Amino acid sequence: MKKKFLSIMLIATMCISLAACGGKENKESSNTESSEQSTQKESESTTESEESAGNLSKSEQTAYDFISAIQKEDYEKVKEFLNVDTTYITKEDLEWLLPRTSYSDVVGNEMEIKDIVSSGGKTQDNISLKSGPASVSVNVELNDDNEWKVNCNEFYISDWKVKAPKGVTFKLGEVEAPKTLIESTDERWDTYSIPAVPIKEATLTFSSETFGDFELKTTPSTEEYKAILEFDEETANKIYEDVKKMMNDINAVYDSGKTETTDYKEFVSDLAAPDFINTLTDNVITQYTWNNSLNPKNIKVTQVLGRNDDEKTKPCFVYTTNTIAVNLRVEKKWEESHKDGSSTKVHGYFILEKTDDGVKLVNMDASNNPIKARNSMTRDW
Structure with a gap:
């Protein structure tokens, strides 16, 4: 009788141990499944976000990224998007210009960029976007390197003509205008064509090998600029x-x-x-x-x-x-x-x-x- 009782107790103990092990395994299994489901959801969310960005055409993506750079006040990045030679445009120029353009409400705006609408052009496209209350339009164009770039005549004058006395060199800001930019010359003048200059007051320093330096200030426009270097x-x-x-x-x-x-x-x-x-x-x-x-x-x-x-x-x-x-x-x-x-x-x-x-x-x-x-x-x- 005593032997039978011991056998029953042993069996009961084993059952309890097995039940405990089984519960732990079920809990761990449940936690693993929950973790996997969470990871899957995050993955699906990321994939969904990537697909959302991927749904934009290349022209739309360029406009989106351009506005995003303005929001972040990343003026070096903004400069990279411009569809011109930016040799004579600095990030400081853009920092001064942007609050004075149609993009002023976008500068520093952290709100979502949405409602992106394209005109559907194949080589040139007008993209409208919204960022909070700000509605803006971005004109993009496919350049010779098959890259979409931004046209923005509010920022700069293209092909600015500067007439300098023949043989006189000059700098725009701190950047020299090489003689390769001379498009015509006559007895009196060398006419330079500057690829793009910001629409803000510029300092031009003209240097004559005989008479020294002359500093002039002007705001570029579509009009040809004639440099009259007057003696004191x-x-x-x-x-x-x-x-x-x-x-x-x-x-x-x-x-x-x-x-x-x-x-x-x-x-x-x-x-x-x-x-x-x-x-x-x-x-x-x-x-x-x-x-x-x-x-x-x-x-x-x-x-x-x-x-x-x-x-x-x-x-x-x-x-x-x-x-x-x-x-x-x-x-x-x-x-x-x-x-x-x-x-x-x-x-x-x-x-x-x-x-x-x-x-x-x-x-x-x-x-x-x-x-x-x-x-x-x-x-x-």
Whole structure:
């Protein structure tokens, strides 16, 4: 009887142990299944999100990413999306520009980008998007590398034309404009075409090998920009004095009885046209022989000043990298046989080469030529 009782107790203990093991296994199995189901749900959620992004066309995705970069104020990334050469556009430019464009409400906006609608263009597409209350439109275009890029004329001017005096180099901000950007040149100007510049005030530094640096500020536009490099007042006044001395030295040669073209060679620059010395000599002679019954002599230039003229722009400025243009008022006095003295005030326009000891003539305006002028018809100053 005692032996039978022990057998029953042993069997009962084994059953309890097996039940306990079975429960633990069921619990672990249940936990594993729950974990697997959770992982599966997360995976399905991720896959669903990826499929949502994948449902966008390439043009739509470009617009989406562009707006996302603006939201994050990632201006370097914004710059990468632009469909232009961004050599002359900085992230600081974009940081200043964006709050002043139609994208202003998107800057720093963390709301979801949604309601993406495409016009369906094959090589150019207009995409409309919403981010919170902000509705924006993005124009994208397929470039030569088969990449979708953003056109944004609110940010920049494309192919900005800058006319610089011939031979003068310049920098836009801190970036040099290489001579490869010169699209045309003539006697006076080199015309540059800058691929793209931000629509904000720009600093341009022009450098002449003869006259040094000139800094100008302007806001780029669709209009061609002409760089007038004006000398400061002190420099201009020295040039006017050089012109006065040159003109009086020319008259002194004539007063000494010399009238051959070779006699005036020292006043003519090597940059002048070959026949310019003939023009100069003829003008000097005309000055003395016009109405010569009055027997004019001792013609002196008494004053040379600058003159503002809308047509010729500034009174004293860089013409090319090694020449000067001067727009002048000239006063002359002389003696005549019938009276003690005469005088006149005339206008003049010279192109000059600056030398170590003064200036030399390169060219002059036939209609504004103070060398040959000698009459009592005084011009208004």
